[in-house]
Amino acid sequence: NAGVTQTPKFQVLKTGQSMTLQCAQDMNHEYMSWYRQDPGMGLRLIHYSVGAGITDQGEVPNGYNVSRSTTEDFPLRLLSAAPSQTSVYFCASSYGEGTYEQYFGPGTRLTVT
Amino acid sequence: GENVEQHPSTLSVQEGDSAVIKCTYSDSASNYFPWYKQELGKRPQLIIDIRSNVGEKKDQRIAVTLNKTAKHFSLHITETQPEDSAVYFCAASSARQLTFGSGTQLTVLP
Numbered sequence: 001n002a003g004v005t006q007t008p009k010f011q012v013l014k015t016g017q018s019m020t021l022q023c024a025q026d027m028n029h030e031y032m033s034w035y036r037q038d039p040g041m042g043l044r045l046i047h048y049s050v051g052a053g054i055t056d057q058g059e060v061p062n063g064y065n066v067s068r069s070t071t072e073d074f075p076l077r078l079l080s081a082a083p084s085q086t087s088v089y090f091c092a093s094s095y096g097e098g099t100y101e102q103y104f105g106p107g108t109r110l111t112v113t
Numbered sequence: 114g115e116n117v118e119q120h121p122s123t124l125s126v127q128e129g130d131s132a133v134i135k136c137t138y139s140d141s142a143s144n145y146f147p148w149y150k151q152e153l154g155k156r157p158q159l160i161i162d163i164r165s166n167v168g169e170k171k172d173q174r175i176a177v178t179l180n181k182t183a184k185h186f187s188l189h190i191t192e193t194q195p196e197d198s199a200v201y202f203c204a205a206s207s208a209r210q211l212t213f214g215s216g217t218q219l220t221v222l223p
Contacts, residue, residue, distance in 0.1 A: 033211075040122070042202055042213040043157065050209065058210060059114070090156060098206035099145035099164075104156040 001026050004105035006091050012111045013081040021076040021108050023091030031094045032074040033102070036060065036087040043090065049074055050097060081112045115140040117205050119214025126193050127222050134217045136203035137185045143205040146179060146186045151200045151216075160201075161188070193221045 007022045025032065033048035045058030049068040063085060065077040074093075078085060088109050092102040116139040126132045138146075147162035163170045163177045163186065170177050174193075179186040190197055198221045203214040 031209075035213075040215055042119075042215040045210055045212070048209065056209070059212070097209045098211040099208070101147065101159045101162065102149075102157075102211065104158070106156055 003027065004091055004093050004103050006089075006105035006108050008108060009106065010109050012113065013078070014113055015081060015083060017081050019078050019081070021078075021089055021091075021110075023074045023076065023105060024072050025074075025093040025103070025105075026072065027093060027095075027103065028071060029093035029095055029103070030071065031097050031100070032068065033058070033092050034064070034066065034074070034076045035090045035092065036085075037090060037107075038087050046076065046089075078110075083112050086110060086112045115143060115205055115207065115210070115212040117203060117212050117214040119203050119217060121217060122215065123218045123220070125220045125222055128193060128195060130193055132188075132190045132193055132197070132219055132221075134188045134201055134203070134219070135185060136187070136205075136214050137183075138205040138212075139184065140205070140207055141181075141184065142207040145206045145211075146177070147204050147206075147211075148175075148177060148188050149202045149204065149213075151202065153199075157202060190219075193219075195221050195223060197221050 034046040035043040047066040049055045091105040094100040144165035149157040151157040176189040
């Protein structure tokens with residue numbers, strides 16, 4: 001099993017550009033989530049999904065969109081990139097909701113100039 | 114929503130000594146408390162977790178204690194080794210959302 005995979009590993013965007021961060025898992029997990037990690041601030045939840053067709057907002061959802069059309073994939077869209085979105089983004093999946101072990105992907109390092 | 118505070122932000126210990134990291138949480142409904150370890154440039158990985166019906170859990174050199182009344186939980190690492198050097202995150206969850214602390218950079222000095 002590949003576990004949780006993310007693409008790309010690195011990305012540089014100009015302010016105002018849009019892009020999609022890809023996330024996929026092959027563990028048949030129902031719960032998937034996106035976090036951003038900034039120095040000194042831990043991991044903050046952006047959006048999460050409890051199953052195909054169901055998504056909800058986390059702590060810091062502004063400027064991001066998600067959709068979940070299949071169990072395996074959970075892409076994160078940046079609508080109009082801003083320098084404040086420079087961060088490392090981690091996708092995670094788990095068997096159940098927030099009370100189960102989260103399996104993290106390798107991360108995407110995004111820089112917005 | 115839930116708020117998790119973690120202390121200290123940095124911790125240096127001599128190899129072989131013990132390390133303790135403490136967290137407090139605000140939502141009394143939280144019932145799941147995991148600890149993640151993140152090595153430089155890598156993804157976070159679960160090292161131990163505890164649920165609210167248990168006061169203490171051990172796994173070899175790692176232990177976690179939970180005080181529900183005071184709303185705090187702690188990670189204890191005994192006989193520290195250089196490979197224990199990493200950032201450690203605590204977290205708390207009551208249902209769908211996992212809220213993380215800000216992290217502790219642990220350095221084990223040889």
